[in-house]
Amino acid sequence: MSIPPLQVSTNQGAAHLASDVVDATDNPNRFSWSPFLWFTPAILILFLVTLYPTIFVIWLSFQKTKYYELVGFTGLANYVEVLRSSEFWDTTIISLTYVGGSLAGAIVLGMASALVLNRAGVTGSTLRVFILFPWTLSMSVVGSIWLWLLNPSFGPVPYVIQKLGIDPGLMLGDPGMALPLIIIVTAWWSFPYVMVMATAAMQSIPKELYEAVEIDGGGAFVKFRYVTLTEILPTLGSTALTLSIMYLTLMTLIIVMTGGGPLGSTTTLSFEAFRGTVQAVNIGPTAVVSIVVLIINVALGALYSRLTGRATG
Incomplete structure (x- = not known):
């Protein structure tokens, strides 16, 4: 053979x-x-x-x-030009606000969903499938969906707000509302990822730890504070780092929904780097902005490694 x-x-x-x-x-x-x-x-x-x-x-x-x-x-x-520009620092503040707000919203929603569904048994497993739906969508699709939902002329969100007796304003056309709305959409899109990671970490916690707290007379808050949160903290840290890096480099949602406006209120560092690459005569300053994003990402990774090193050491 x-x-x-x-x-x-x-x-x-x-x-x-x-x-x-x-x-x-x-x-x-x-x-x-x-x-x-x-x-x-x-x-x-x-x-x-x-x-x-x-x-x-x-x-x-x-x-x-x-x-x-x-x-x-x-x-x-190029570095001097960028660092002396007030627009650069305004954009940096917008970026950090966007990352911090989106991360806080995603973690709160993801943790709440994980805590509720982790006790729901078979029903919780079914609901997780539907909750994961936003995370499966591309950012361009997410942006298009929310553009329709927030449209001040025919969108259902402004319609409901108006029925409540509140003036919805221009929504994404308002410089004061555009960034918070982008943060809400980003948190809605990414919180299922936090839910999945938190649920997996919760299911790996030994039941003996909860039983020990019950023997000592601890209630639900004590269980959450000293058992659940303590045990899943490393997972939440790595999840937060991943999302922070993702948010810093994310620009598709901003391109689709606001294009960096109105009046630059949603212009982040990544979007500015993208726009500079396409429109700028001198790409050198744009490269500097890209390096700033890289430095922030490296700093976040180093900070996470330091914190986890202390926790495990």
């Missing part, structure tokens, strides 16, 4: 790898590059999709361009 060529080549590759391991075991002083060659494709892909674009943006931040033509090296001029 003949052996398929694919099986022969696979067996030969495994035999070569095994021989390398055996040789390295027999002779500890011998170093072989063969095992590391198996990681070469993954390293190349990581470089092409992550490291190279990052290095290119850093290099571009020190250059001056005229549309898509390179003019020359400018040193720190």
Whole structure:
């Protein structure tokens, strides 16, 4: 019986790898590059999709361009221009407000849903499927749905508000309401993710901990504060970090719903970087804005690692 060529080549590759391991075991002083060659494709892909674009943006931040033509090296001029701009700091405040508000809304809604549905048994499992629906939608679809819901002319949300005797105003056309509404939509879209992560963490908590609290006379709040919240805190931390990075780089929802307006009230750093790449004559300052977003993301990751290190240490 003949052996398929694919099986022969696979067996030969495994035999070569095994021989390398055996040789390295027999002779500890011998170093072989063969095992590391198996990681070469993954390293190349990581470089092409992550490291190279990052290095290119850093290099571009020190250059001056005229549309898509390179003019020359400018040193720190782009950084000085961006950091001295009041619009940059206004945009930074808007971004941090957007991230903080969306994160707070998503965590509160997600935790509340997880606590309620975790005690609902089979009914809770069924309801989770429906609650997950917003998370399955793309941001462009979410933006289109809420554009219709919030339309001041025929949208159901302004209609209900008006029936309650309250003037709904221009909704997304109002500079004072646009950002809070974007935050609400973002929290509505992302809270199912928090619910799933929190539910998984809650279901892994040993029941003996709750029984011990009951023996000591603790009520529902004590169980939540000293058992549930304490046990799921690492999961909530990683979830919050993931969502924060996602919010900082999210711009599709803003593009669809407000386009950064009205009067720049919903212009975040990521949206400004996108708009600058498309419209700006000199892309150098836009690259600086992108680097600021990168620095904030790295800082969030470092802060989370430090906090989790203290918690586990």
